[in-house]
Amino acid sequence: MAKKLVILGGGESGVGAALLAKQQGYAVFLSDGGSLKEIYRSELQQAGIEWEEGGHTEERVLAADEVVKSPGIPEKNELVKKIRAGAIPVISEIELAYRFAGNSRIIAITGSNGKTTTTSLIHHICRVGGLDAALVGNIGTSFAKQVAIDPRPVYVVEVSSFQLDDIDRFRPHIAVLTNITEDHLDRYEYKFENYIKSKFRIVKNQLETDYFIYNADDPVTKESTDKFNIQSIQLPISMERENNAAFIKDGDMYVRTGEDFMNMSIYDFTLKGKHNQYNTMAACVTAATMDIRKEKIREAVQTFQNLEHRMEHVATIRGVEFINDSKATNVNSTWYALESMEKPTVLILGGVDKGNDYALMEELVKEKVKAIICLGVDNTKIHAAFKESVPVIIDTASAAEAVGAAFAHAEKGDVVLLSPACASFDLFKNYEDRGTQFKRAVIEL
Incomplete structure (x- = not known):
C-alpha cells in the first residue's frame, strides 16, 4: 500500500511537496486551515491531489504515515502537538525534495540577513559560469516543485530556520551561513540559543567532502562554530583578518580556495554597502568551490541586478x-x-x-x-x-x-x-x- 503523506499548509512549499509526493507514488492529502490561492487549487486539481481548506479533518491528518509541515506553522499549534503526541514523523518540504534530488549538487544558504541577496548572486554566478542551476526555496519556486517538474544538476536553495527545524537527512554540498542576529524569537521560546541551533542544522549532515562558508566577523557565528560537530571543510570570510578562504583588505577582495586565488576591487561590485561585501564574498567563495572560472565570477559580480524590495x-x-x-x-x-x-x-x-x-x-x-x-x-x-x-x-x-x-x-x-x-x-x-x-x-x- 502507498505510504500516506499529509501536507499541512497549501502555500508554495506545501503544493510543491504535494506535487512531488504524488509523482513519487505517495497517497497524498493536503490540508490548509485558511484558503488556498486559485493558482494552487488548479495545480492540485490537475495533479489529481485531494485537498481541503478552511480547517483540518483531524482523523485524516492523524492517520498519516508522515507529515510535511509548512514552515509557517509553529510547534505550539494544537494539531501539530497532536501529531507529535502520535509519534508521526514530521518533515519539511526541503527534506522531501532532498530525498528525490538524486545526485544533483545542492548549495543551501541561510542566515538572519542577506540570505536572499546571497542566494540570488550565487545563482547568477552559476548561470554566468555555465552551470544549469535552479533558484529555489524561500525565494520563489519551492525546491520540491522544481525537483518534480524540472529537475536540474544544481540547486541553489534559500532555507529558513523554520525549514531546517524539520530536516532529517537534508545535506547540502555547500552550506552558507551569512550571519545570526536575533530574529523570529517568538518561534523559539524567546531563547536565542534555540534559534542559533536551528541555523546550525544546515551543517548537521555534511561530510568531510562538503563545504561550510560562514562569516568569521559575525560574533554569534564565530562563538558557535566550536559548539557544533562540523565535519565539512570550513571556509571563513572576513574583513578583519586574512584567512585561507576569502577576505577584504585595502578595498580588494581576495578569494583563495585550493591552489587558485582571485582578487577584485570592491568598487567593481554592483552591490553597495558593507553588508553586501560580505554577501558578495560568500557568493564568490561558493563559486570558487564549484570550480567556476574566476573570469566568470568577476563578470557575474559586475553584472548582478539587485532584488525588488531590497534597497x-x-x-x-x-x-x-x-x-x-x-x-x-x-x-x-x-x-x-x-x-x-x-x-x-x-x-x-x-x-x-x-x-x-x-x-x-x-x-x-x-x-x-x-x-x-x-x-x-x-x-x-x-x-x-x-x-x-x-x-x-x-x-x-x-x-x-x-x-x-x-x-x-x-x-x-x-x-x-x-x-x-x-x-x-x-x-x-x-x-x-x-x-x-x-x-x-x-x-x-
Whole structure:
C-alpha cells in the first residue's frame, strides 16, 4: 500500500511537496486551515491531489504515515502537538525534495540577513559560469516543485530556520551561513540559543567532502562554530583578518580556495554597502568551490541586478530619492540599510513587531535620521524607543499616507527610506505588497 503523506499548509512549499509526493507514488492529502490561492487549487486539481481548506479533518491528518509541515506553522499549534503526541514523523518540504534530488549538487544558504541577496548572486554566478542551476526555496519556486517538474544538476536553495527545524537527512554540498542576529524569537521560546541551533542544522549532515562558508566577523557565528560537530571543510570570510578562504583588505577582495586565488576591487561590485561585501564574498567563495572560472565570477559580480524590495531605488522626485527596502522585516536588516545611507534620511518604520530591540538602531538613527514615519497599527514601541533621538515621529495608516508625510518632511538631497524592521501583516498581505504599494504611492506623488 502507498505510504500516506499529509501536507499541512497549501502555500508554495506545501503544493510543491504535494506535487512531488504524488509523482513519487505517495497517497497524498493536503490540508490548509485558511484558503488556498486559485493558482494552487488548479495545480492540485490537475495533479489529481485531494485537498481541503478552511480547517483540518483531524482523523485524516492523524492517520498519516508522515507529515510535511509548512514552515509557517509553529510547534505550539494544537494539531501539530497532536501529531507529535502520535509519534508521526514530521518533515519539511526541503527534506522531501532532498530525498528525490538524486545526485544533483545542492548549495543551501541561510542566515538572519542577506540570505536572499546571497542566494540570488550565487545563482547568477552559476548561470554566468555555465552551470544549469535552479533558484529555489524561500525565494520563489519551492525546491520540491522544481525537483518534480524540472529537475536540474544544481540547486541553489534559500532555507529558513523554520525549514531546517524539520530536516532529517537534508545535506547540502555547500552550506552558507551569512550571519545570526536575533530574529523570529517568538518561534523559539524567546531563547536565542534555540534559534542559533536551528541555523546550525544546515551543517548537521555534511561530510568531510562538503563545504561550510560562514562569516568569521559575525560574533554569534564565530562563538558557535566550536559548539557544533562540523565535519565539512570550513571556509571563513572576513574583513578583519586574512584567512585561507576569502577576505577584504585595502578595498580588494581576495578569494583563495585550493591552489587558485582571485582578487577584485570592491568598487567593481554592483552591490553597495558593507553588508553586501560580505554577501558578495560568500557568493564568490561558493563559486570558487564549484570550480567556476574566476573570469566568470568577476563578470557575474559586475553584472548582478539587485532584488525588488531590497534597497531598490524607486525614483528621485524634486531631489528626494525614494528607496524601497520593504524586505527588511527585522531590526538588523534596517540597521544595515541605515548604515549604507550617505544622505539625511526620512525613515518609514513599523508593522508587526517580532520582539524587536530598537536600541540596536539608536546610534544610527541619531546620526542619520531626521524624521520617522510610522506605518503600522500599533506604533507605541517605536515612539518610546526614538522620542529622544528624532525630532519628528508621525503615525500613518497606509502606504500613500506614509509617502506623503515622508515627502513633506524631506528636502532636496534627502532620502526617503522604507525599511520597516517589522513584518507587514497588520496593513498588507506581505512585504511584497507593502513594497508595491509604497512604489505606487511614490510614482503618484
